[in-house]
Amino acid sequence: MGMHPVxxxxxxxxxxxxxxxxxxxxxxxxxxxxxxxxVQGAMTRVLDGNAVGQTIREDLETGVETLADAGVTPGLATxxxxxxxxxxxxxxxxxxxxADLGIESIHREIDPTDAPETLFDTVSALNxxxxxxxxxxxMPVPDHVDKTRVLRSITPEKDVDAFHPENVGxxxxxxxxFKPCTPHGVQQLLAAADVxxxxxxxxxxxxxxxxxxxxxxxxxxKAVGGNATVTVCHSRTADLASKVGQADIVIAAAGVAELIxxxxxxxxxxxxxxxxxxxxxxxxxxxxxxxxxxxESAREKASVITPVPGGVGPMTITMLLYNTIKAAGLQAGxxxxxxxxxxxxxxxx
Ligand SMILES: NC(=O)c1ccc[n+]([C@@H]2O[C@H](COP(=O)([O-])OP(=O)(O)OC[C@H]3O[C@@H](n4cnc5c(N)ncnc54)[C@H](OP(=O)(O)O)[C@@H]3O)[C@@H](O)[C@H]2O)c1
Numbered sequence: 001m002g003m004h005p006v007x008x009x010x011x012x013x014x015x016x017x018x019x020x021x022x023x024x025x026x027x028x029x030x031x032x033x034x035x036x037x038x039v040q041g042a043m044t045r046v047l048d049g050n051a052v053g054q055t056i057r058e059d060l061e062t063g064v065e066t067l068a069d070a071g072v073t074p075g076l077a078t079x080x081x082x083x084x085x086x087x088x089x090x091x092x093x094x095x096x097x098x099a100d101l102g103i104e105s106i107h108r109e110i111d112p113t114d115a116p117e118t119l120f121d122t123v124s125a126l127n128x129x130x131x132x133x134x135x136x137x138x139m140p141v142p143d144h145v146d147k148t149r150v151l152r153s154i155t156p157e158k159d160v161d162a163f164h165p166e167n168v169g170x171x172x173x174x175x176x177x178f179k180p181c182t183p184h185g186v187q188q189l190l191a192a193a194d195v196x197x198x199x200x201x202x203x204x205x206x207x208x209x210x211x212x213x214x215x216x217x218x219x220x221x222k223a224v225g226g227n228a229t230v231t232v233c234h235s236r237t238a239d240l241a242s243k244v245g246q247a248d249i250v251i252a253a254a255g256v257a258e259l260i261x262x263x264x265x266x267x268x269x270x271x272x273x274x275x276x277x278x279x280x281x282x283x284x285x286x287x288x289x290x291x292x293x294x295x296e297s298a299r300e301k302a303s304v305i306t307p308v309p310g311g312v313g314p315m316t317i318t319m320l321l322y323n324t325i326k327a328a329g330l331q332a333g334x335x336x337x338x339x340x341x342x343x344x345x346x347x348x349x
Pocket of ligand 1: 182205206207208209210211212233234235236237240253254255256259274275276277312313314316
């Protein structure tokens, strides 16, 4: 199926884009990957999502400049209706990333005890605001707010999370306006690591609307970064270990700390860990973040693996910036050839 289970420490592989690949992206193939020798003697590549994300952000700067030449400053609006620390942190990180790239960002905070209409009125106003190209309502919203209605309230052209049914439908139909940020980030990571998904057996652990389902959809598309044979596992899956054990590519998105360990993996599997789980401990912060994969044992079997933190997380934010710039271009009628997607990426066989 054309994957590269080993890499050379002195000559790391890199992806190449057809037609004008920004040099910085090629360089990421080298910078983003650390190699460690596993028990079988093969080199395991630990993918650095910060480095891959940074390289894509350098591409995105060109998009921002093209928009500036047309008199357009991209704008992202975030809406938070929660007191949750993690949600507040995620929103802060998104604003910081916008500022770094020259994207304007505005923030609307709603008291979690307010009536749902306060949230819907806020989103309606942002839908009408021409300075806002992308709108993101940070999840979760309080129980008394209908989550489905929230996702439908954002106008599809500004739905940079790509959760609106119109955008979900377009993704499934192979005509995505926006790809959801986390699965798109995973796809970009795989491409940066030269992992050829075509013909690969992929197992996605998790079937949520924001990660598992769209991830599976991207992987089965008849397109670059797709063409995999996909099995989707969930909490009712019988014998998860046997499903995972057959996979060339494992995408773990269950939200269960260290659910998957090395003993479950096929030798040379590519392992992408989306999970972020807090394990309480005596540290100053009071917790440690771990993924859905038991990293140390998995690294002994995997050919490629992402760490937590520092793997998928930075890619999610990068692809949010990508979608916001894309949205600004679509809304202003500005062509952004610099926004190369996987369609322009040649993953060597
Ligand atoms: N790094 C990032 O940028 C990023 C972004 C989004 C999410 N995340 C993280 O990714 C993880 C998943 O997020 P999510 O929003 O998709 O979570 P979610 O909505 O809770 O979905 C979890 C999925 O995993 C399945 N599952 C739970 N326990 C399982 C088990 N023992 N075996 C197999 N499948 C199991 C569930 O099955 P059922 O459907 O049967 O319940 C569900 O489909 C979380 O840790 C989250 O924090 C990270």
